[in-house]
Every structure is written in structure tokens, then in C-alpha cells.
Amino acid sequence: MARKMLVVHPEKCTACRLCELACTFHQEGEFHPLKARLTVGIFPEENVYVPIVCEQCEVAACQEACPSGAIWRNAVTGALEVDVSRCVGCRMCVMACPFGTMVHVESGGKMQKCDLCQGDPQCVAVCPWGALEYAEPNEAALARRREVARRLAEVLRGVKV
């Protein structure tokens, strides 16, 4: 069975940023968007809101760039996690990550990142609209294809063949 991942549905996002708050409250014990492992990109003029999350890449730039081998993959969740005892705070991972989801937490200059809350992602739990989902990627893609098919079916209903 494929591992679950964070699946983002930007069209369902309302830009409330509860995901950022739930993330840092769980991870850091305070409400602190700058330390959140994810951020909602908000473009009011275009009416586009896009949560940017760690993709837990198969070939992970953060892991490859880390000179001290501090980033390891949790076999249960599939999340890449930071071994704080090994992290030297060089921020090579920040430079390497194409999504910008490595976070500098002040305690000792060490880095942190999304660990999927050990399999119970709080961003997903808090989202009122299902814009973030914790799902197997193929299942999520299938669900989206089904949704597109449903909309297409509505259009086709009115078409005489």
C-alpha cells in the first residue's frame, strides 16, 4: 500500500491560515506562522490561495544537501525528519529545498521541517474545507479524476449524440 501524503486542493482553500496556526501550536507550542512548516500563498487580486507544504520528496534535495546526515526518512510515515542531535545548523537544506519548507527554529540554530505530525497531520485536522488531505496520492488523484468526470457528465447530459 502506498504511503499517505499531504495532498493540497487549492480550489478549496479560503486563505484562513488555520493550518499554519495548528502546525506551530502542535510543533512549537505557540501560534507562530513564521515557524510553520507550511504557508498559505495568498494572491487576493487573482483570488488564488495555495497552501505550500513539504512534499516529502522521493529524491529529497534537503536530504542530499545535508552534510551531516541529519535528515532521515521515517519508515512508518514516510516523512523526512530532522535528527536535531546531528543537525549542525548550516542551512544547506534551506538552500536546496525547492519549496522553501525548511524552517529555522531558534532553539540552538537547528532546522526543522514537516514530519507529518507522526502520521496525524494537524494542518489536515484543522482545515474546515478539506483543502488539505492526508491520503495516498493515487487515491487522491483518482478522486480528482472522478470529480472532473462528474462535472464533464453534467455537461454531456445536455449534449445530443
Next chain:
Amino acid sequence: MAGWTGRMLRVDLSAGTVRVEELCPHDLRDFVGARGLGSKLLYDAGAYAVDPLAPENPLIFATGPLTGTYAPSAGRYNVVCRSPLTGAIAASNSGGYWGPELKFAGFDLIFITGKAPSPVYLWVHDGGAEIRPADGIWGKTVSETEDTVRAQTHPDAKVACIGPAGERLVRIACVVNDKSRAAGRSGVGAVMGSKNLKAIAVRGTQGVRVADREGFRAARQRAMQKILTHPVTSGGLPTYGTAVLVNVINAHGAFPTRNFQTGVFPEADRISGETLAREYLVRKKACFACSMACGRPTAIPSGPFKGSGEGPEYEAAWALGADCGVWDLAAVTAANWQCNEMGIDPISYGATLACAMELFQRGYLTREQAGRELRWGDGQLLVEGVRMTAYREGIGNLLAEGSYRLASEFGHPELSMTTKKQEYPAYEPRAVQGIGLTYATSNRGACHVRGYTISAEVLGVPEKLDPLVPDNKAFWAKAFQDATALVDSSGLCLFVTFAIGVPEIADLLAAATGEGYTAESALLAGERIWNLERMFNLKAGFTRADDTLAPRLLSEPMPEGPAKGQVSRLDLMLPEYYRLRGWDEEGRPTDETLARLGLKW
């Protein structure tokens, strides 16, 4: 300190100084934050005795202890000052992202006095602030201002600012943040303009802590359970926005039409939330930490009002629509966008234009005096008038003063639909008795969000009352007013109260601050805040005579609809209300009441 940051910024624009100060812990506990705390500081500064547009009038931007947390819809802040529209205390509430950002910058509150020698903006970041010249920004519209200030500060800075209306001391000007959220009422934008203060940009890099993490998580969970299952907060508001009320209120004959000449607008559905969702809504949008997402990004694809922006919400749809006899939703929507851009309160603007239209209808204001015809239903006038009001051009110069001053200018103040010179919102006191009492007694002049008895009288929350009878409405008005003062002071959005009440809010406050709030002590804080505001107004010269309604509502029977033949029975409700409040017959809190509330200094 938890919940609160415990710090404020004191800004003197005359001297050009900024100072970080500690807030008094007793004030925080007793007045909670935002509206309550701001009012306490305003009272202490003696602002009831100053000219609202003088440098001495403090302009206070205040958050609550829950602002910036993930408590339900906890993204609010208040702008508090003495109002140039009413002369009473002003506390205008806004959402968006600005308030939480102030908390993340390390402050509960900004206290501004003085007047800058030339236009400036304030740049708040990293535990401090600087006053910067705004020469190239003064004169710009709200969205231009926000973009320019952000370019000059930080890409993630949140901006609260005034538009051309605030600069010109328009008495119905608001403060706008995040381009389309407004501290709308009582002319707080004019006070900002009087200080030559164009904008406040804020960027925070700190966190907000709570005292009891597990308790806070659990309290939120309990509250959200109710909010996510209540039909209003989980269904009506997200799907149709606040304008879901248009058809409901109209069906009660309580939808004020053509300056309150009737309570029925046959074309109501054309300006309803349902129609907006069908025609112009792009998607739903939330303020910070809010699950209700009642924000309405809208776009008009073609025609004379082609464009995009946010809104209208219910009050604006009514004021710009039914009150002016306009049923063209495109015109109403475009006028709302203009209000956002110019920084004008759409309730007071629409209601003032409606007053001008009635003056014109009755021949008290002529075509020559107005410079044009002021006909009911003129969408073009509605949209153009916003700009004219902001720039004080032509008839706009009179509209800029609000309806009471406008109607007085032409010798007919009785046609101004105001209490304490502030325009009524979108509910007819002849058709909904309790709301009339709250208009008459609201500390900031006529207002629907000081005691939203519509909730009980029309929507049946927490229980259904007969809107047409005055019985027991004094009790409900007081209950709603006290609870609302608490909500506004906590940093929550009032709309959460469709689903949760004082017990849930007290739990959140207690866990956030560690101050041991109970339902009783929290509600008492609300009552304390209400009475403090009342004391401010009494010191500002208000009397029992000001706790009234426009003569039409008291003496002209409603001509049609479910409330046909009714007038407001304020005469029955007001004495009972004073008694329940523990006030004397002149509406002054007695010594015992002040002592009970800890307001005897």
C-alpha cells in the same frame, strides 16, 4: 504573560516619538482587550472632553487576548477613539490579517496621539516602530496605498490605511486593512486623517502563547464542534455570505426601504446573497483563523460596472441597495468596491444618500442645490457618489458630513435616520422591536453589532422571540450587549455567537490568559465595558434625550407588510432597560452599579 503580549506602542505624531510601554495587568484582566481595553485607555486619557478631530484625540488600534490564536475566527482588532460623526465613543471592529500581525509583532495595542506636520505612515516591526514620510502616498486610494506601503516595507507586511475620504476628514470615513476589511463605522478614518497618518504597516516575527495549551486545545475543540455544525455558521454564511439575510429580513417586513419609508423592498431578491453567489461571486474567502469564510470576492465580467473587488455583504447590499431604492446588483457591487477604495463606510454612505434622495423627493433639496437629480434607484449616481463624497465634490461635500448634518442643513433633521447622528443599519425598528432599543442605547450611536437581537427575534438563536412585541426586549438587549462587549474585546468575530456563547468564550479566555475567567466573570467584564462606554458618553455630554430613535420610527406606522401599523415602542422598553442596567431614570449608572462593576475610581 500569555494571550496578551502585555506591551503597547505609544506614538506621538506631533513630537515624532515612538515608545514601547507595559500595559497594566489589572486593565487587561478587567477590560479583556480590543474594544474594552481600548475604551479604558481612551477614558483614562479624558478623550470625552477633546474635539474628535484635534491632535489630542487618541486613536487606538487594539487586539484581544485571543487575536492571533486559532480560537474560532480570532482575527479581529478594534479602532477606538472619540467619533467625529457622533461625538460619542467609537470602537470599530475589523477582521482580515492585520490584527493578528500586530500580535506577532509583539504588541496588544497602538496608542496614537498628536498630528504629524506632514503626511506619514507608521512601520511596526520586530518589537518597535518608525514613523516614515508618506508624501508620495497621500492622495492614493486604499489598494494603491497598500501596494505602495508594502513595497516600501516588507512583502508580508499587513497594512491598515485610509483612502481619500479619511484624508479629507469625511465623517463617515473608515480605516481599511487588507484592502477590503474595514473598521467601518463612526468615522474613525477621519480621525486617522486628522493626524496626517496615512497607514500603519505591520510585520510580526514572534509567536503568540497561551497559558494552558491542552486546555486551550480542548476549549477550541468544543467551540468548533458547535460552529462546524450550526446551520448559520457552517452553511448560510459560507455559502451565501451575510447577504443570505436579505430575503429573510425582507420577508419579516423589516428591510428598510427608501430611507425607512417602508420595510418591504419588492426587488430584494435581486440584491440577495443568493443572487450574488449566482451572478458575481468568484469564491468564498475567510479572515484569519476563520472557518466561516463569509468574505465575498466578486467580479462583474461586462457592462458599465465591469471590474472586481470584494463584497457587498448584507449591510452594504441593503444600504447601497434597498435604502436607495437600487435593485441593480452590479451597481450595488461596484459602489461597494468604490467604498473600499475610497475608505468610506458603505452603511453610512448609502443611508446618507438615501436621506438626500428623500429630501429631493419632498422638494427640500432641489436639483440646483444638489447639482443633479437625486432619484431613487439611480445606480449611476450611487457609484459616482462614493467618489464625490470621498473628494467632497459637489453634493458629495454634504454627503461627507453624514445624514444628520445633511438633513439639518436643509432644515429637516427628522428625515435623518440616525441615533446619536450615526446612520441606522439594515433592520426596521418598527418591525423588530428589540433592535430599536439597541439602536437607541448603543454607545456608538445606531448600530446592529452592539446587541444583535435580530439573532433571537428573527433567526431564533438562542431562542425565538416575537419581533413585533416589546415585552422582555430590555432583558434581551442587555444580555446581547454585554455578551457582545465581551466578544469584541476578546478578539473573536461576533458571528461565532450564532453557535457558541459566553461559557465557551470564557473557557477560551481562561486557557489563553491563565486569568481564571468563568462564564460569570467574563459576562461581568462585558457589562463593565458597556458601562464604561456609557460613562464616557455621559462625560461627553450625552443624556437620556439622546437614547432615542428618528421620529418616523416612533410615530409613523409602518405602511405595509407583516409589521403594518406598528411603531417602535421604545417608550415602553427604555425605562425597563435602564432599570435592568442599574441606571437611574436619567440613564446614569448608580453608585451601586458602578461599585458592583469595579468602576468606582
